[in-house]
Amino acid sequence: MKSEDKKTKRKEDVKKTILDAAKKLFVEEGYQSASIRKIAAEIGVSPTTIYLYYKDKSDIAYALHQEGFLLLKTLFSSLISVEDPFERLKAIGRTYIRFALEHPDFYELMFMMKEPMDHLDSESEEECWEEGKQVFEFLMYTIGECQQKGYFEGSDLSSTALQSWATVHGLCSLFISTHLQKVGEECLSQEDTELLLETAFKTYVHFLEQTKNNHK
Amino acid sequence: MKSEDKKTKRKEDVKKTILDAAKKLFVEEGYQSASIRKIAAEIGVSPTTIYLYYKDKSDIAYALHQEGFLLLKTLFSSLISVEDPFERLKAIGRTYIRFALEHPDFYELMFMMKEPMDHLDSESEEECWEEGKQVFEFLMYTIGECQQKGYFEGSDLSSTALQSWATVHGLCSLFISTHLQKVGEECLSQEDTELLLETAFKTYVHFLEQTKNNHK
DNA sequence: TCAAAAAATTAACACTGTTAATATTTTTAA
DNA sequence: TTAAAAATATTAACAGTGTTAATTTTTTGA
The missing domain is CATH 1.10.10 (Arc Repressor Mutant, subunit A)
Incomplete structure (x- = not known):
């Protein structure tokens, strides 16, 4: 009606x-x-x-969590046009990092806090984590294409995706939790933490490049 | 007196x-x-x-944080005997992961929460993060030795250390924040999250092995 | 023993998330 | 139009949180 x-x-x-x-x-x-x-x-x-x-505060947390994923997905959507899969993979990493640096609060809610995740469990009908799923599947798809070009040989898709996500997430979360700052000060005499993050990411990309089988 | x-x-x-x-x-x-x-x-x-x-609750948090580092350092201390640096590096990773899985609360306090870190900043006399420093320096030392054996060529020490820490931390923190579980269920049809973590770690180690220059 | 110093306590402030009971407003049907 | 029903919002309250000021108790040293 x-x-x-x-x-x-x-x-x-x-x-x-x-x-x-x-x-x-x-x-x-x-x-x-x-x-x-x-x-x-x-x-x-x-x-x-x-x-x-x-329902409760974690319900609001989950709604904000979803808004964050909407934003991240928008940023990612423009990367579909990048044809070379390895270039796209790098762009995904850079975009992810930029998102974390520009929206640290959202990043925390989306990838570091338990509270919005708890909400998913308690939800009736097992409402699934659709937002996260889509983002992760975009990563998997891209890595799959990289494999066809000779990258990541002998490693299975899901492990590689998980591992590359973990690397970039690790850097971002250490940045947000201020651990990167402390290590920068105490161990590396480097105050520019964003540069530290950037450099570590480049090092990782360099490692990934070395997994390429050039005979393909 | x-x-x-x-x-x-x-x-x-x-x-x-x-x-x-x-x-x-x-x-x-x-x-x-x-x-x-x-x-x-x-x-x-x-x-x-x-x-x-x-002084306040974060002061207690920091004291517990220190206890956690004491425990982690104890676990690491037995790894000094591992002579081959790459084997030692792998052992450091495994030990770190085991620590995170066995003491998730301590891990959260040590590597995921801001609160104990804030306490360090507010501390007079700039009390430094000695515990974390020692652990990170052990990692750097080991990676330095790996480089002398031909690993991680063309990458500087600090970036490599940071990056490898981030990878393992990323996996552990995603496990603790339950994000790994959700991805396992929704995207990978794999409920055994510890296995997922283990496999991703092995994939990472496999990548690191490929950075070795065999002419050295 | 008695005053000074140290240690611990009570009471209170300003918050937090959350629920039950109550009041108000809006909608529906006669 | 008006009365009953449903939806919406409110007040009051519970049980908790970290933290501080004022006060009391205990310990110490002369």
Whole structure:
């Protein structure tokens, strides 16, 4: 019915309003500090109203997590045009790193925190991690094409994808958790942490290049 | 003076008692859940007493962080006997992974959380990250020896060390944040996450082997 | 023994997520 | 149009958090 649709639409609008307020506070002062009460105050409703639209705080965390993946997928979508698979793989890595550096809060929510993940488990109907799935499958597809060009010989697709994701994620998460800064200061006398990250990534790419079988 | 020593010794004893209680709760139910009040109740003192021995909760977090590094260093110390540097490098990786899987809470505190790191910054006299430094330098030393045997040619020491740390850390942190589980279920139809981690590590080692210049 | 110093406590502040009970507003049907 | 029903929002409260100021208890040294 028409009125039914209108109702659910309005409900969706309120959900969006709440999420926007949550996002604003989240980006400005981090997840922990974006409390239910602050979100409510931001849009001028009582704290309990939030619970009429979101099950709990981790539900909001998951919604933001999804927004983050939407953004990352947008960034990745322009890389489909890169024809050479190894060039595309490098571009995926660079884009991923740029995303982490420009949106550290989102990165934390998407790849470092347990909370939005817990929400997925508790969800009825086993709602799957569609967003993450798509991103990972794009990586796997690209690596598969690289293999056909002679890269990563003798290694299976999933391990290679997992391993390359882990490498770049490792660098990004060490950056965000400030561990990279500390190692830079204490061990490497290098304060420019972004450069450190960049260089380590290049070293990794160099290793990958050496896996190429040139007879193919 | 003797009485002075006794006094500071007793003070240290109480600090240790508090830390042990904190560690117990921390290992049993995680950092967030190990509240000041619970720690105090555990040893039968009032919550405010804790603040006479530790500046704040992040101070306790840092003390536990140090305990974790002590344990990791103990595990690493037995690897000095491994003569072949590449074998030693592999052993370091395996030991690191085993540590992460067996002590996920400590791993989180040591390598994933910002809180203990913040404490280092706020510390007067710029107390340096000695524990982490030692571990990283052991890695660098080993990689340096690998280079002399023809591995990692054309890559500088610090980038290679950083990159290999990031790879293994990436795998461990994705395991702990449950992201690896989700990718295993959704994309790879592989529920055995530890096996997934293991295999990805082996793939990485295989890549490293291919960097060897056999003419040396 | 008694004053000074040290150590521990109680009470309180300002928060947090979350729920039950209540009130208000909107929608539906007579 | 108006009364009942449904949806929506609110207040009050619970049980917890880290942390500090003021106060009391205990220990120490002369």
